[in-house]
Amino acid sequence: MTRQIRPRAEERYQEELAALAAADTKERRPLGWKLSPKAVRDFILGRDEPLQYQGRTIQVAKKYLGNDALVERCVITLTGSRGLMLVGEPGTAKTMLSELLAAAISGVSTNTIQGTAGTTEDMIKYSWNYALLLSQGPTRSALVPAPLYVGMEKGILTRFEEITRTPAEIQDSLISVMSDKVLNVPELGEDGLLFAQAGFNVIGTANTRDRGVNEMSSALKRRFNFETVRPVGNVQMEKEIILREAAAMARSAGVEMAPDAGAAELLATTFHELREGVSSMGHRIEKPSAVMSTAEAVSVYYQTMMGAYYYGGGAMEIRALAANLTGALGQEAGEDVEKLRGYFSTVIRDKADKLGGIWKAYYQARSAIR
Ligand SMILES: Nc1ncnc2c1ncn2[C@@H]1O[C@H](COP(=O)(O)OP(=O)(O)OP(=O)(O)O)[C@@H](O)[C@H]1O
Ligand SMILES: [Mg+2]
Numbered sequence: 001m002t003r004q005i006r007p008r009a010e011e012r013y014q015e016e017l018a019a020l021a022a023a024d025t026k027e028r029r030p031l032g033w034k035l036s037p038k039a040v041r042d043f044i045l046g047r048d049e050p051l052q053y054q055g056r057t058i059q060v061a062k063k064y065l066g067n068d069a070l071v072e073r074c075v076i077t078l079t080g081s082r083g084l085m086l087v088g089e090p091g092t093a094k095t096m097l098s099e100l101l102a103a104a105i106s107g108v109s110t111n112t113i114q115g116t117a118g119t120t121e122d123m124i125k126y127s128w129n130y131a132l133l134l135s136q137g138p139t140r141s142a143l144v145p146a147p148l149y150v151g152m153e154k155g156i157l158t159r160f161e162e163i164t165r166t167p168a169e170i171q172d173s174l175i176s177v178m179s180d181k182v183l184n185v186p187e188l189g190e191d192g193l194l195f196a197q198a199g200f201n202v203i204g205t206a207n208t209r210d211r212g213v214n215e216m217s218s219a220l221k222r223r224f225n226f227e228t229v230r231p232v233g234n235v236q237m238e239k240e241i242i243l244r245e246a247a248a249m250a251r252s253a254g255v256e257m258a259p260d261a262g263a264a265e266l267l268a269t270t271f272h273e274l275r276e277g278v279s280s281m282g283h284r285i286e287k288p289s290a291v292m293s294t295a296e297a298v299s300v301y302y303q304t305m306m307g308a309y310y311y312g313g314g315a316m317e318i319r320a321l322a323a324n325l326t327g328a329l330g331q332e333a334g335e336d337v338e339k340l341r342g343y344f345s346t347v348i349r350d351k352a353d354k355l356g357g358i359w360k361a362y363y364q365a366r367s368a369i370r
Pocket of ligand 2: 096
């Protein structure tokens with residue numbers, strides 16, 4: 001039996017989406033949308049009351065934590081004629097939001113361009129099947145549509161991931177399409193005009209750490225509403241994300257193991273404090289240059305969990321947690337590990353004295369940081 005490592009959002013949440021669609025009969029819905037803006041918001045932010053669908057009770061879970069107003073603004077932007085650009089630090093759920101929005105609004109999250117230094121205009125608009133091109137000449141059936149073409153033709157969202165990794169002149173091929181909502185394929189002659197269908201729009205994501213790699217032109221910027229996605233602002237929320245994501249990853253890997261809330265608390269606190277540069281007890285902390293993202297915290301937690309599952313007796317070890325933390329920080333600069341040691345010998349030491357318990361064990365695990 002084979003099993004997908006990570007099913008698409010529309011598959012993963014198939015039941016929730018179907019239940020929302022069935023209940024979504026009275027709200028205003030933009031042309032070409034599968035759900036109303038209210039139902040899209042509920043899909044991403046969760047619903048208090050469960051839905052009844054085909055004799056079952058479906059709980060619509062909260063998927064994005066932190067800023068509800070941001071999600072509403074994103075949805076409203078997509079109802080208009082400008083695109084949506086999600087910018088922010090790495091690991092702040094930009095990609096996740098863009099996937100969830102596309103799955104809820106269009107029912108498809110895979111109509112996506114991956115921006116890289118090697119992205120070309122063909123990969124955005126269309127290319128040709130050369131065998132057919134030679135035998136038939138330029139016809140619609142010889143044309144191989146790329147995500148922008150597909151989005152316009154079908155009236156669905158086109159996602160453009162990491163747009164600023166793409167050379168600026170290539171990014172700019174979006175400009176005319178986004179303002180005129182028409183794409184010209186000169187090779188097709190009179191039939192070469194593709195008019196965008198209702199439901200089409202573009203969601204871009206860009207990482208602020210890549211700023212300056214390929215800055216977007218101001219002409220292109222004007223075709224988007226920008227939303228800045230910030231890291232989760234509080235420890236409890238970050239802990240919840242770590243536990244939930246790690247549990248989901250374990251489930252899809254076929255691993256049966258209960259997550260450890262204590263370890264998540266330690267990790268969420270460490271990431272939060274190192275990111276902010278100040279501890280809950282008021283110490284100033286030297287910030288590491290590595291990205292202390294929630295996604296990175298999830299990965300450290302999951303790694304520790306898998307170590308416990310395969311090599312340990314199934315109980316997470318605090319010492320292994322501290323050791324794995326070094327891996328996350330060691331990516332960029334050696335000094336970061338030094339800063340982590342400094343954090344342990346001041347902040348964690350204090351917490352061990354005042355709070356005891358797992359903090360004491362965490363402090364004792366500091367020798368694993370190297
Ligand atoms: N506010 C949040 N709510 C829920 N999950 C979050 C949040 N922030 C981060 N995460 C978790 O972090 C993971 C990584 O997010 P994602 O890959 O979408 O980040 P990104 O912003 O696209 O990063 P990058 O810039 O590196 O591409 C998400 O899948 C989710 O598990
Ligand atoms: Mg991303």
